[in-house]
Amino acid sequence: MNNNLKNVCCSGDCSKNEKDCIEASRDLFPENILKFIEQCLKDEHPNSQLITVLHKVQDHFGYLSPQTMDAVAYLMQIPAAKVSGVASFYHYFRLKPCGKHVISVCLGTACYVNGAEAVLKKFSEELGIKEGETTHDGMFTLEIARCLGACALAPVVKIGDDIHSQVTPDKVPFIISSCLKK
Amino acid sequence: MSLNDVTLTIDGQKVVVPKKTTVMHAAEKIGINVPRLCYHPRLSLEGACRVCIVKVEGVDPFVPSCCTEVQEGMVIQTNSPEIREARRDIVELLIDNHPRECQTCERDGNCELQNLAYSMGVRERLFEGKRKRHPLDNTSVSVVRDSEKCILCGRCFRVCNEIQGVSNLSQQGRGFSTVVTPAHGANMDDSVCVQCGQCINVCPTAAFQEKRHTDAVWGAINDPNKLVIVQTAPAIRAAIGEGFDLEPGTPCTGKMVTALRRLGFDAVFDTDFAADLTIMEEAHELVERIKNNRSLPHITSCSPGWINFVEGFYPELLPHVSTCRSPMTMMSAVIKSYYAKKINRDPKDIFVVAIMPCVAKKYEITRPEFSLDGMPLTDAVLTTRELNWMIKSYGIDFTKLPEGEFDSPLGESTGAGVIFGTTGGVLEAALRTVAEVILGQPFEKLEFESVRAPVVGLREETIKIGDLTLNLAVANGLVNAKKVLDAIKSGEKQYHVVEIMACPGGCIGGGGQPYPPHGYNILDPTLIVKRAAALYAIDSQKKIRRSHENLAVQKLYKEFLGEPGGEMSHKLLHTSYHPRPRRGIK
Amino acid sequence: MGKIKDQYQKLQEQAQKLTLSPDVIQIRVGSATCENASGAREVAEEFKKNIVVYGSDNVKLLTVGCTGRCSCEPIVSVSKPGKKMVVYQKVDRETAHKIFVSHIKEDRLVEESLLGDASIYNTNKSQTAYSPSQQNLAGFPMTEEFLKLYGDIPFYNSQTRIALRNSGIINPESLHEYISRQGFLGLNIVLDKADPEWVVDQISIAKLRGRGGGGFPTGKKWHLARMSEEKIRYVVCNADEGDPGAFMDRSLLESDPFSVIEGMIIAGYAIGAQKGFFYIRAEYPLAVERVQKAIDLCHKEGLLGKDIWGTGFNFELEIRLGAGAFVCGEETALIHSIEGERGQPRTRPPYPVVKGLWNKPTVINNVETLANIPAIMVMEANNFNKIGTAVSGGTKVFALAGKVNHTGLVEVPMGTSLREVVFGIGGGIPNGKKLKAVQTGGPSGGLLPYSVIDTPIDYDTLAASGSIMGSGGMIVLDEDDCAVDVAKFFLIFTQDESCGKCSPCREGTLRMLEILERITSGNGTLEDLVNLERLANLVKKASLCGLGKAAPNPVLSTLKHFRDEYLAHVVDKRCPAKKCAALIRYEIDPEKCVGCTACARVCPVKCITGERKFAHIIDQKQCIKCGACFNICKFSAVKKT
Ligand SMILES: Cc1cc2nc3c(=O)[nH]c(=O)nc-3n(C[C@H](O)[C@H](O)[C@H](O)COP(=O)(O)O)c2cc1C
Ligand code: SF4
Ligand code: SF4
Ligand code: SF4
Ligand code: SF4
Ligand code: SF4
């Protein structure tokens, strides 16, 4: 993927027509996403699947880039400003690439009163990054979550699909090193 | 009182209004103007600013009057002490997160936020703290975005979506960090903006502004080596007075000319002259298309906002668009060729300033097609607002000015030229000429009432000229243009001529027109109607009302251009279009 | 009409055929997110292995949802033929193996891992008498099963489980297990009756109020939707559960998705909708997976889709994911989100029952509300409303968390006292600390001080005490928690979650937060307190949606109940709970200090000096109040003041 392309079709003196833009958009996506979009377009309310499509795109690419969002705009025939407006509204959507391991420290109420702030601080110290940042080697992204629904096991940290419960600051180095082994 | 009426009490007074009326409008009926910011009569309801809150008896939270419908027996207070304090605090919260820059701000003196803060009595700041920081987006050649001054009332993106159908703007992010930008937070230059300037019009603050050309114009005026020529678009004279507290709809042609002279312009010409010229060319092109049944419908081309739109969003329809340049550009071309020769000046020494109701024109003049041997045809575009400011800064008391006359020869125009400023005007002007060209003989009918309806966004008409039946469509506001274009594309409609103006109401509602005077909203139908009436009044008082009867135009053809559609016209008065990257979706 | 009943009969028979014979030994291991997080997967693996290794054909490992006894997870229960079910807590691989060889093979209980006292399990007689509200459940297989299995075990024995009736008992992915416990009987009754109006009346008679927080009477909501002239209508299940510290809906969807689905189908029938949406937050992948599986199974069985049971009633369900926005729990924001827009609310009225999804009448109900519906149909509204209070029928599930011994999901009748929940079922406060307050309603709620501990929990009583019922999050705070800090915590949350549409909430919550930050960092003034209250009232009364309207509640309720704490921060520059870092001081007591140097070594800014074996001293100017010295000193010589 050419990152210089701010938009899927082209960025300058474009003589391409609508069809080419849509072709270029199609090239970005795997078959399952294209199929899904095609199906959506037959739906009674095609635009209503925008968030579902963005989820699928993020699942595939790890994040939503301007290119992929524009491609969604073309394929679903939704204004690009709206697509990016929607994507940037929801915190679940990542607009920047993330590390291999995404560490989400829950700062929900139960986790907070059980000491999650200290856990977050420890992760931040150990990894040398602040929340929302990714380590230089691209291994870790540190994020804050607002409740993962395992409150009774607070403080809770989610890494990938795994939920670590009753995390204390001293467990942090171990958790990090066990990730590195994966 | 009918079954469809509702009786309620507002501030102790009984009011009877039809069902579904909002509390805000019911209050207006008895002379209470509830303060408001996000509300706009032409746009969908946002209910976001909460400045319009009122107290409804029996309801605990305050209620936004702009989006609450009346109910039988409601008892409302619009000015209880608690409501006044809440309103004041809301406005304070808005200015707490706003630059303290009024004195150096474009909108100082006519800013809705500033006025509100004053009238709500915000004299001290109780809650001040951190405020948002956003870089100034100065990238576009016509529209400047200063998000620090944005109060998120949502009018701009609503106008851009709902009236213009461009959907260039949306809110990005959320909460305190919400910011209104084009897709992906990009700057205005890197967007699908068609530069119509309607976002500037509706914005209550200085968060959207036109790119200022005043400094360049002062510079040229003060440069002894420059001959500074100014031309004024038809719609200016119908609105300029509003900036000087004249009743909307007061025609101000003569005062405007005098003011321009006093500002130091060397010659004052009328873009209406070029409008007549445009009709000569366009009528010629149209008749040719009708005769050969080629590229119909023929679509007008004098609105650069519209041209940006069609190039970006409907490139496949470009062959339908008239190749005529806009009147402004035709005028500049004539000034820098014919007129320069006539007065024996090097066109490079001539600085052409156009006073336009329009923001997109600031972009139009940068198009490479509109230069002559590398020299721009038009050097600066001032909006009506900018001109008003210049007049004020010169200490000119506009209302007391004597009536002036345009300079010759490019100041002569017909009634047809002046109605270009309103929606339907181009078409009507064209019909006046086309009818006679087609028939080859005088055509009695002058006024085509049926195409005159400045507040209707989309009209269709069938007109008979001899045994020729012409299907016409007139659209203003690009969302209406879309409807026409889609109907053309799908083959659902067969028109002969389509007039499209980007701005609602045409140029009288242009993106560069004065902020509305007290008691009016921008895009307010009543305001648009008054401005249009001014133009029709000027038209009706003109002795010559058909473009082809303009003697100066006839002379121009005789002395310089030759035939309409001829070689010289092609070089100076016509252009070609290019599909531009859409980077967005219809 | 009998035809419809016959079809259910057939379904029942099918389900019964698939049901395990009573001779089989059953091991139940939970499989909800909470359990997986505590290692339930490995435990299940271990059992599987053991079954194979020991060739135990008569032993079956069952996957179930969670029973909501979170702090004891992973929980394993073993049922042997003719015996009471035995429940183990905090089981790991090793214990699992022990359970297998000792209990399953040889009938010796692994006593050290039992949940509750061994005496409970050593007799087959039930020891606990049913409470009046439990007696109402006893007549129905649907609700009695839980009492039979868990009725003697502390924490469970005083709960009245209707919404959670199947949680931890059945396999959430098995339709026949659901059916075998009177699943879809409610729908069958409804379709057999063929009178939607009657269904709505029943819900009204049941006095069911919305469990999503607002407590709006569900029957009334359905009735309003029915009155519409629009033909197309929708049902939406609100499973956004954005309130941090609440996890009832997640657990319910993961443990018993069919109940919610059945509730939705009944709602659809009652209001005349043909389509329903589940709006589930994306943070709950397992719930999404289970609901999707359940929908697919129902389709296969003809319980969803066209012409259900030949009645001509069509109903489809679709899942839509949230994407990390608390405000999307608000109805109009939720609607925008399903429509594919930014999740920003709009003013109501019009309410969603008049103009909802795509401007059509839409009933939005919470997960728990919907899970109650089938039970109401089966046990009849008149029995349901006997449980609870005079104005609010049934039970409420609370997610008990924070400083409480037994964290987990608790379902009790409306009107139960806070004391019963926190000190009875919850087992009180750990480490001998004192209860400071109970936070209900999450960021929209407030703090209830000890003085109101005997208040019966209901929508109106909690509102009168300055909090709200909310969706069921219940966080217990002890004396170490600072009221101002907790208020600040919630404001950080609401400020971060504000959608930004309306000015009071967008701007006002930040200003409130700034004031609280000043107060907790020792820079607050009395004027700040006045302005804080002024802003709080403004945001509450002028904001557009429920988020903003409720955002000041934590502040207002702490100002009401804990004003002295605010004053201590502002006037004395002191944090009584010793929580706000800027307001505490670490000092070394020279009497107690033995000069071990541990503190000096651990201090990150090296501001502790002193000779070995002599009392140390902290340079207060440099101290960053990290607390490291306090934590490391073995001689309690470091004092926090
Ligand atoms: C900010 C906000 C968040 C909400 N979050 C939820 C939620 O997560 N789950 C829920 O069921 N209701 C939530 N609600 C309440 C819903 O708007 C709505 O009242 C409820 O879903 C109606 O269902 P019920 O009548 O069954 O309670 C929330 C309301 C607000 C204002
Ligand atoms: S936009 Fe209005 S309030 Fe803001 S600085 Fe300018 S004049 Fe002042
Ligand atoms: S309004 Fe007040 S602050 Fe502004 S310039 Fe005048 S005197 Fe100064
Ligand atoms: S100038 Fe016109 S097209 Fe551009 S953003 Fe403003 S309203 Fe939209
Ligand atoms: S830019 Fe102007 S019109 Fe747009 S939201 Fe901000 S204040 Fe309102
Ligand atoms: S309608 Fe007039 S003001 Fe508007 S863009 Fe076109 S020319 Fe400019």
Ligand code: SF4
């Ligand atoms: S109250 Fe807050 S969340 Fe609700 S609409 Fe206003 S800004 Fe958005």
Ligand code: SF4
């Ligand atoms: S750790 Fe405690 S005992 Fe040891 S030096 Fe420090 S204060 Fe004294």
Ligand code: SF4
């Ligand atoms: S609190 Fe932290 S910084 Fe202060 S003395 Fe103790 S260890 Fe050092």
Ligand code: FES
């Ligand atoms: S508060 Fe952390 S998981 Fe719920």
Ligand code: FES
């Ligand atoms: S004008 Fe009514 S909320 Fe803004």
Ligand code: FES
């Ligand atoms: S055990 Fe499942 S919610 Fe706690």
